[in-house]
Amino acid sequence: MLENLRSGVTKVILPVCRWLLRIGVKPDAVTWAGTIGTVVVSMVFFPQGWLWQGVVVLVLFIFSDLLDGTMARESGRSSKWGAFLDSTLDRIADGAVLGGLALYLAGPAGSVLWCGVAIGALVFGQVTSYSKARGESLGIPVHGGLAGRADRLFLSLLGALLTGLGVAWALPAAMAVLCVAGAITVGQRMVIVHRAIQQPDVQEAR
Numbered sequence: 388m389l390e391n392l393r394s395g396v397t398k399v400i401l402p403v404c405r406w407l408l409r410i411g412v413k414p415d416a417v418t419w420a421g422t423i424g425t426v427v428v429s430m431v432f433f434p435q436g437w438l439w440q441g442v443v444v445l446v447l448f449i450f451s452d453l454l455d456g457t458m459a460r461e462s463g464r465s466s467k468w469g470a471f472l473d474s475t476l477d478r479i480a481d482g483a484v485l486g487g488l489a490l491y492l493a494g495p496a497g498s499v500l501w502c503g504v505a506i507g508a509l510v511f512g513q514v515t516s517y518s519k520a521r522g523e524s525l526g527i528p529v530h531g532g533l534a535g536r537a538d539r540l541f542l543s544l545l546g547a548l549l550t551g552l553g554v555a556w557a558l559p560a561a562m563a564v565l566c567v568a569g570a571i572t573v574g575q576r577m578v579i580v581h582r583a584i585q586q587p588d589v590q591e592a593r
Contacts (some may be wrong), residue, residue, distance in 0.1 A: 400450065404457045414459040414469060421451025422476040426483040433487030436495035438551030438558070442544045445484070449540065452477065477536065478516060484543055485509035488558065491547075498559070505562045511569025512539050518576040527583040532572035539565055 407417070425448045432441030455473060459465045485508055493502035515532065522529035534542075546561025 400453055400457060401461075404454055404461055407454070408458055408462050412458075414455040414462065414464060415472060417451050417455040417458060418469075418473055418476055421448045421455070422480050424448035424451075425480040429483040429487035430490075433484075433547065434490040434494055436491060438491065438547045440551070441487070442548040442551065445544065452480075474516075474520075478513060481512055481516075481536065481539070482509060484540065485512065488543060488547060488562070492558070492562070496558075501559045501562060504559070504566050508539075508543075508562050508565035508569055511566060511573055512536075515569055515572045515576065518573055518580070522576065522580040522583075525580070525584065527580050529576050529579055532575050534565065534568035534572045539569070 425445060428441055428444050428448065432438075432444065452473075455469075459469050485505055489502045489505035489509065492498050492505055512534075515534065516536070519529040542561045542565055546558040549557035
């Protein structure tokens with residue numbers, strides 16, 4: 388869903404990317420800065436109950452996920468290492484966001500139940516990414532699914548923002564949707580790989 392907005396956003400941030408390259412900033416540095424900032428904000432703001440404040444600050448760091456890729460393409464420095472680094476640090480950032488929200492739900496919100504749902508959303512989100520990578524390592528394209536990374540991030544932060552502004556049920560609802568959608572997405576990807584792996588050419592490749 389939200390992945391379709393990337394091309395439009397990229398056009399907007401292109402001048403910023405070119406300016407950063409001109410002053411000598413490397414794409415990998417932006418990747419690291421964005422991840423470190425996301426982890427720190429998620430682990431400090433959310434467990435304290437500073438939800439809307441954390442979302443506002445996080446939006447600034449999340450844009451680095453678009454900046455680094457665009458900078459790499461503009462500089463001609465796209466590489467396998469850059470792609471690997473970006474993907475690996477994305478998992479850390481995603482885990483920090485949902486982990487921080489889970490701590491909020493167990494702490495200030497006082498609900499172990501909803502904390503468990505948030506942890507479920509975190510686990511299914513990580514397995515969604517892993518199942519894609521593992522399937523593609525077997526030579527099987529794994530696309531689609533109900534909840535992509537951008538959708539998971541958007542729902543998480545929207546729920547946190549609304550709850551921080553007084554809509555108490557918004558974050559629990561977002562976690563429930565993410566948990567169910569994540570389970571469905573993992574199931575969908577398992578079916579894709581299972582069907583593809585039955586094909587003779589895949590069997591031979593293994």
